[in-house]
Amino acid sequence: MAEKKSKSGDSGRPNNKRNQSMSKTLPKDKNNNKKLKNKRKRTGPRLPNALRKEVERLNPLRPSDSEGEEIDSDEAEFGNGRDVYEYEEEAPPEESRRNRRFDPVDNLEYELPDEFEDEIVSSDDEEDVGRSDDANLSDAEAEDDEGRHIRMLQEITGMPSETFQGKKRKKGDLVVSEAYPESEFNPSHNVGDGDGRITIQDLLDPLHGKAGYSKLRKRTSQMERKPMSIQAPLPKPYREKLERKVAYEQSKKDITKWEPLVKRNREAPTIYFDQDLDLGFSTVGAIASEFEPRTEFEKKIASLVHDDKVKEAHEKDGARLLELNKTSIEDEKERRDRIAKMRSLLFRHEIKQKHIKKIKSKTYHRLMKKDRAKATSAQIEMDPEAAKEQAMKQEFKRAEERMTLKHKNSSKWAKRILQRGLTTQDEGTRAAISEQLHQHALLTRKMNSMKDGSSSEESSDEYDDENSVGSDQDKENLLAKAKEKTLKVFEEDDEVPNTGVLSLPFMARGLKKKRDAAVEEARLALQEYESSSKQMEDSQGIEDTKENSMKGRMVFGAVQLQAPGANNVSKSEKTYDDSDGEDDMETRENIDGGSHSGNDMQNQVQNGSTVLHPDSETHDYSVFKSFDDIVKNPGAKTTYEVAIFASDGWRKMKGSNKETAMKKKQDLLEPASQKKDLEEASGDSDTESEGQMVDGILSSGPTQSYELPSQADLIRHAFAGDDVEEDFDKHKMEILNEENPEPEKPIVLPGWGQWTHIQQKKGLPSWMLREHENAKKTRQDALKKRKDAHLKNVIISEKVDKKAEKLHTKSLPFPFTSKDVFEQSIRMPIGPEFNPATAIGALNRPEVVKKSGTIIKPIKFEEVNPHEKAEYGNEQKHLSKKKEVGKSSKKNRAKAKN
Amino acid sequence: MEVKQEAGAPEKIKPPTKLEDSGELEIRIKKYLRGDGANLEALQDKKLRGQLTVREKLYGKSAEAAAKAEKWLMPSEGGFLEAEGIEKTWRIRQESIAREVDISSSRNQYDIVLPDLGPYTLDFTSSGRYMAAAGRKGHLAVVDMKNLSLIKEIQVRETVRDVVFLHNELFFAAAQKKYPYIYNRDGIELHCLKEHGAVLKLQFLKNHFLLASINKFGQLHYQDVTTGGMVGNFRTGLGRTDVMQVNPFNGVVALGHSGGTVTMWKPTSSAPLVKMLCHRGPVAALAFHPNGHIMATSGKERKIKIWDLRKFEVLQTLPGHANTLDFSHKGLLAAATGSFVQISGNFSESQSYSRYMTHSMAKGYQIKKLLFRPYEDVLGIAHSMGWSSILIPGSGEPNFDSWVANPFETSKQRREKEVRSLLDKLPPETIMLDPSKIGTMKPPSRKQKPTKQERESEMEAAVAAVKDMPIKKKTKGRSKPSKSAKKKQDIIVRTKRPFLEQQMKEEEALSRKKQKASEEAELPKSLQRFARKKAT
The missing domain is CATH 2.130.10.10 (YVTN repeat-like/Quinoprotein amine dehydrogenase)
Structure with a gap:
């Protein structure tokens, strides 16, 4: 019992608190309590729920229940129950507990909450007083029990009762048992009713004092106070849709903060993406300052450079540096000797090299070459590196040969030889050809051994030496050689053996015959050589003459004419020299030979030039002289000569100053006659011009005089184009008709409707007339639209120039909708020729400025005033920003283009 | 050759005139602006308007810079002879x-x-x-x-x-x-x-x-x-x-x-x-x-x-x-x-x-x-x-x-x-x-309307092309001569239709124009107010 009481005392306070918070429920509870007290008496056996409801339906509610307590199901049920079983006064024996036949603990679990509630309610009702009452009541009972118990303990232990009492008090705090003794004053209606319902309160109470309890309680009370029906949850898709909507609203709100930023970027004519790139050191000094000596040498240098003494000396006037620079005499001497030695060595070497260079002996060079080859081969054997190099060289040569096929009879010489047939060639040529082929084979063969290659290389080198001069030179050389050989044959032939078998007459005859044949052959061969060599010469000569003829037109003055002639002569001489150098025989033959066309030409030209030379000189002189004369006599100028321009010809009237004129004439006549000579001498190409010139000069003779045109002539001339305007109008009409042809006049087709005379009477059908009228009207419109419609004396062509069409835009470019706006937008040129340098950059700046390699970072949020007028003087802004960036460390300010 | 120099009498060579700075500058700026910009307020397209405003501003700056450059870089002005009094x-x-x-x-x-x-x-x-x-x-x-x-x-x-x-x-x-x-x-x-x-x-x-x-x-x-x-x-x-x-x-x-x-x-x-x-x-x-x-x-x-x-x-x-x-x-x-x-x-x-x-x-x-x-x-x-x-x-x-x-x-x-x-x-x-x-829009080509003959010939050509098309053979009496003839007719009519429609349209437009002109011409000034207003 004591435990119960303590429990109630404990729980009283929080309940109290609760009630304070919800003032509205208070009176209800009060009622409850009273009722409960009454109820206690009237409890009866519990009916099943269904039955009770039935009963309730039958019996209308009592006025006592009209307090609107139906809401509280517990209460209502309770009330009903009471009504129904009012007659049954007696409580069941186990309920009444008076007799204590039943174990009270059995009921504990069920009763506790209800009792607590009740107890709480009661305590609530009368605040302190009520509770004290209750407490008194319960205490009285409990004291009864305790008293007995204590007494019993006293008796057993023989100790004073106070000790036990204190102990019990302490215990009472912990033990939880039945709250109240079962009595009619303390009814446990639930048990009595048999109604085992659990209210929320019941469930809450054990949590009393735990964290979050108050919150929970509040919620429940709220729910009680404002009871509302909870709807069934929405189907999933709807729920999700709602969720999405809410999420959208939320994110929309989030995103709007970017709007001004994005707008600014969109409106900006140029967006810059550049970071300040750290390029490292910018100056040499910066690099030098960072230098740290690592190697030993560097350290040594550094120690010297950073030597205190030296530094000090530098910082001062530098005079001490001289002192530091001192060297001993011995050192200097040694140095000088060393240098002298080196110089002398160098000199000797140089001399030696010069000497070697001068040596012309072929054998010497061959030997040297061999030595070199040996050395290289030795080196190849010794040095793998050199061997590799050699192999590379060899391979390169091979490749080159395969590419160019230089030795595959592709040269001009070889081709010519082959064309003529190898069989007709002599031994040497054939040998040369075969040698070349061999060379080719050697070069193109895949190399296996190094030695073979080297030998072939050597031979090829030699060969190259022979052949490198050029095909023409080659030919000459060959021819010369062949000739020499044949001549040798001649010489050999001369010596006849006097003794032996060969001296026998028939043998001698046979020999002679043979020799004759051989001589004949040799002669033929010689002739062939000569002819071929001649041909070569001729071709050269022709070239020369060609050049001369090309220059033939460039005859402005005699001086220029002379120049090519002289040139020619010198050239011909040169060619002779060349040939001399080659072979004497050849020149001799050449001169003797029948075809000397080139030579003749040259002679001719030479003659011509010799003829021309004095003439031209004198002519020039005369011209200048005449000029000089004029300059000398400025006084005569005013009354000199009057020249009047008439049609095309020039006539000169004699001035008053006859003397000077005569003098001049003489001067002029002289060159003119000379010029005639010149004309004859020079080629026929210039005849017309010179003739004209001669005419011009001759026409300056004194005999001619200017005739004034007659008056009639003048008038005719003046009014030549009198009907000019009519002509022009006619012409204009023609052009207009061409561009806009006049519509055809409606005509009656012969035979159509004519036999009835109806059409004749009616005239043309109306549709025809209408059509004609329309056509006329369109033509008039077109004419009116012409630019020259109002200009009487002007025809402006309306023809479309197809070539110029590409200079116009075909259609309006996209954002433009009006032609005027477009054309006005392009009226200003933006090139550097038309704008000052300060404006070009801004005018031509691209939409995005970005250094290559710059990473474009995603856009970063920054506060932008949305009402701020977008800045277009972007450059300055940009610059300022740059500075800022420079100051505020390496903050990335890349703006993203959206 | 001789260079002859003549000697002469004095005359005044007018010094370069000095104009007021601001006015002169404005004139120069106007010269370098090369005409007026378009009326941007009337533009519907906001974006374009923005872009063009920027451009115009740049043009203005450039012109101003050019005008200033001209002022400072072209200092010498040509003078000319000026007569005093009765001199000529x-x-x-x-x-x-x-x-x-x-x-x-x-x-x-x-x-x-x-x-x-x-x-x-x-x-x-x-x-x-x-x-x-x-x-x-x-x-x-x-x-x-x-x-x-x-x-x-x-x-x-x-x-x-x-x-x-x-x-x-x-x-x-x-x-x-x-x-x-x-x-x-x-x-x-x-x-x-x-x-x-x-x-x-x-x-x-x-x-x-x-x-x-x-x-x-x-x-x-x-x-x-x-x-x-x-x-x-x-x-x-x-x-x-x-x-x-x-x-x-x-x-x-x-x-x-x-x-x-x-x-x-x-x-x-x-x-x-x-x-x-x-x-x-x-x-x-x-x-x-x-x-x-x-x-x-x-x-x-x-x-x-x-x-x-x-x-x-x-x-x-x-x-x-x-x-x-x-x-x-x-x-x-x-x-x-x-x-x-x-x-x-x-x-x-x-x-x-x-x-x-x-x-x-x-x-x-x-x-x-x-x-x-x-x-x-x-x-x-x-x-x-x-x-x-x-x-x-x-x-x-x-x-x-x-x-x-x-x-x-x-x-x-x-x-x-x-x-x-x-x-x-x-x-x-x-x-x-x-x-x-150069660079502006191509002038509208004065494309002449095809003449009637041309139009007719075009139509005829189209019809001829259609006529020659072979007709597919169909079964079950669908390629009967009567049917095929009808079909052919249909095709011809269909090909002709666009030409005819166009022609009609043109004629209509022309007649309307003419009517308008005639109406305007017909009524004297005093009666024109009684003319029926056209619902447009």
């Missing part, structure tokens, strides 16, 4: 001018007398540094005008009718008896342009690198001197003429004809761009103002006319005869006949040209050609006895742009400029009457 500017003689000017300027007054080699003709390079002179009788000379030294002189020994410098002083073309030739500065003949024939007059288009010539038979030739290709070859059909001038503004070549007409040509069209009747007599001379808007012509009927080429109307008619005409950089017009030179200018605000200076050569000298020396106040006179040079204050542009024409050009700069100008060479099709129209 045209009474002032060269001698009196020579007394006033500095030595270097007075060196520009001289006569070169070369009586033998016929009447001369001249040409200056664009910088005015070099002069080419050609005597009728084959004398060709290139002279450095800065130090008056003869660079080269050759005698071609045939008639020379004209000489013209190509893009720089290194090359010049001379129209000789049968063909024009191109020589270099050293007098070496580089090309003979046989295709041109016997050329009477040569002109060089500097921006297009075209050599234009008119020959004896009235054929106009354009040759590209960079590639050597013949760009244009047109028969003018208006007879022999030696009056030819290039409009420096647009590169259009103008020819003056004996019928009093002036034709303007471009190398890509065989018909003249413009043909205008300028004079009743033959056209004797022709000149263009450097800005390209003003043309001066002189006719044999003793009239000199000044034309506005934007409207093709006469601005002014001056009495007198001129064998040769030339405009200076500053717009002075020089005209010469016989041995008398007259220079007129429009110094007053009115556009009319009035007499400014006169000069008469020695009696008997027949002036062949007048040419103002660029960037100098000098007029070159080529006449039958050589050439002369006189001072005309206020004729030349005082500030030269060294990127355009530099009188003090070094050879390196010349080379540089040659390359640059070749890179900037304009194609021949860019020659047109209004080159500022």
Whole structure:
């Protein structure tokens, strides 16, 4: 019992608190309590729920229940129950507990909450007083029990009762048992009713004092106070849709903060993406300052450079540096000797090299070459590196040969030889050809051994030496050689053996015959050589003459004419020299030979030039002289000569100053006659011009005089184009008709409707007339639209120039909708020729400025005033920003283009 | 050769006037803005409007910077003669001018007398540094005008009718008896342009690198001197003429004809761009103002006319005869006949040209050609006895742009400029009457509606094409002759329909128009208010 009481005392306070918070429920509870007290008496056996409801339906509610307590199901049920079983006064024996036949603990679990509630309610009702009452009541009972118990303990232990009492008090705090003794004053209606319902309160109470309890309680009370029906949850898709909507609203709100930023970027004519790139050191000094000596040498240098003494000396006037620079005499001497030695060595070497260079002996060079080859081969054997190099060289040569096929009879010489047939060639040529082929084979063969290659290389080198001069030179050389050989044959032939078998007459005859044949052959061969060599010469000569003829037109003055002639002569001489150098025989033959066309030409030209030379000189002189004369006599100028321009010809009237004129004439006549000579001498190409010139000069003779045109002539001339305007109008009409042809006049087709005379009477059908009228009207419109419609004396062509069409835009470019706006937008040129340098950059700046390699970072949020007028003087802004960036460390300010 | 200097009397040369800064600047800015911008408020497209506003602002800045640059970089202003009291500017003689000017300027007054080699003709390079002179009788000379030294002189020994410098002083073309030739500065003949024939007059288009010539038979030739290709070859059909001038503004070549007409040509069209009747007599001379808007012509009927080429109307008619005409950089017009030179200018605000200076050569000298020396106040006179040079204050542009024409050009700069100008060479099709129209919208092609016959023939062709189409064989009586005939008919009708519909539409539109016109015409003014208002 004591435990119960303590429990109630404990729980009283929080309940109290609760009630304070919800003032509205208070009176209800009060009622409850009273009722409960009454109820206690009237409890009866519990009916099943269904039955009770039935009963309730039958019996209308009592006025006592009209307090609107139906809401509280517990209460209502309770009330009903009471009504129904009012007659049954007696409580069941186990309920009444008076007799204590039943174990009270059995009921504990069920009763506790209800009792607590009740107890709480009661305590609530009368605040302190009520509770004290209750407490008194319960205490009285409990004291009864305790008293007995204590007494019993006293008796057993023989100790004073106070000790036990204190102990019990302490215990009472912990033990939880039945709250109240079962009595009619303390009814446990639930048990009595048999109604085992659990209210929320019941469930809450054990949590009393735990964290979050108050919150929970509040919620429940709220729910009680404002009871509302909870709807069934929405189907999933709807729920999700709602969720999405809410999420959208939320994110929309989030995103709007970017709007001004994005707008600014969109409106900006140029967006810059550049970071300040750290390029490292910018100056040499910066690099030098960072230098740290690592190697030993560097350290040594550094120690010297950073030597205190030296530094000090530098910082001062530098005079001490001289002192530091001192060297001993011995050192200097040694140095000088060393240098002298080196110089002398160098000199000797140089001399030696010069000497070697001068040596012309072929054998010497061959030997040297061999030595070199040996050395290289030795080196190849010794040095793998050199061997590799050699192999590379060899391979390169091979490749080159395969590419160019230089030795595959592709040269001009070889081709010519082959064309003529190898069989007709002599031994040497054939040998040369075969040698070349061999060379080719050697070069193109895949190399296996190094030695073979080297030998072939050597031979090829030699060969190259022979052949490198050029095909023409080659030919000459060959021819010369062949000739020499044949001549040798001649010489050999001369010596006849006097003794032996060969001296026998028939043998001698046979020999002679043979020799004759051989001589004949040799002669033929010689002739062939000569002819071929001649041909070569001729071709050269022709070239020369060609050049001369090309220059033939460039005859402005005699001086220029002379120049090519002289040139020619010198050239011909040169060619002779060349040939001399080659072979004497050849020149001799050449001169003797029948075809000397080139030579003749040259002679001719030479003659011509010799003829021309004095003439031209004198002519020039005369011209200048005449000029000089004029300059000398400025006084005569005013009354000199009057020249009047008439049609095309020039006539000169004699001035008053006859003397000077005569003098001049003489001067002029002289060159003119000379010029005639010149004309004859020079080629026929210039005849017309010179003739004209001669005419011009001759026409300056004194005999001619200017005739004034007659008056009639003048008038005719003046009014030549009198009907000019009519002509022009006619012409204009023609052009207009061409561009806009006049519509055809409606005509009656012969035979159509004519036999009835109806059409004749009616005239043309109306549709025809209408059509004609329309056509006329369109033509008039077109004419009116012409630019020259109002200009009487002007025809402006309306023809479309197809070539110029590409200079116009075909259609309006996209954002433009009006032609005027477009054309006005392009009226200003933006090139550097038309704008000052300060404006070009801004005018031509691209939409995005970005250094290559710059990473474009995603856009970063920054506060932008949305009402701020977008800045277009972007450059300055940009610059300022740059500075800022420079100051505020390496903050990335890349703006993203959206 | 002798340089003869004349001595003269004093006269005042007006100092450059100082205008108010702000107003002047505004005028200059307006000049550099090249017209007004579009009305951006009316634009619907916001984005475009924004972009265009930015552009306009940039243009404004650029124009302002240019105006300021002009103010500071072009300090010298040309002066001109100003008469005091009863003085007249045209009474002032060269001698009196020579007394006033500095030595270097007075060196520009001289006569070169070369009586033998016929009447001369001249040409200056664009910088005015070099002069080419050609005597009728084959004398060709290139002279450095800065130090008056003869660079080269050759005698071609045939008639020379004209000489013209190509893009720089290194090359010049001379129209000789049968063909024009191109020589270099050293007098070496580089090309003979046989295709041109016997050329009477040569002109060089500097921006297009075209050599234009008119020959004896009235054929106009354009040759590209960079590639050597013949760009244009047109028969003018208006007879022999030696009056030819290039409009420096647009590169259009103008020819003056004996019928009093002036034709303007471009190398890509065989018909003249413009043909205008300028004079009743033959056209004797022709000149263009450097800005390209003003043309001066002189006719044999003793009239000199000044034309506005934007409207093709006469601005002014001056009495007198001129064998040769030339405009200076500053717009002075020089005209010469016989041995008398007259220079007129429009110094007053009115556009009319009035007499400014006169000069008469020695009696008997027949002036062949007048040419103002660029960037100098000098007029070159080529006449039958050589050439002369006189001072005309206020004729030349005082500030030269060294990127355009530099009188003090070094050879390196010349080379540089040659390359640059070749890179900037304009194609021949860019020659047109209004080159500022390049890049704008293509003018609406005056596409003529097809005539009725054409339309009908088109329709017939379509019908014929359909008729010939084979009809698919179908089964079950669907390819019966009656059915197939019907089908064919159907197809024909279908093909005809669009043509007919179009025709109807046009007719309808036309009739409506006509009705409208007739209505308007019919009602007298007083009754028009009773006319039924059309619901639009």
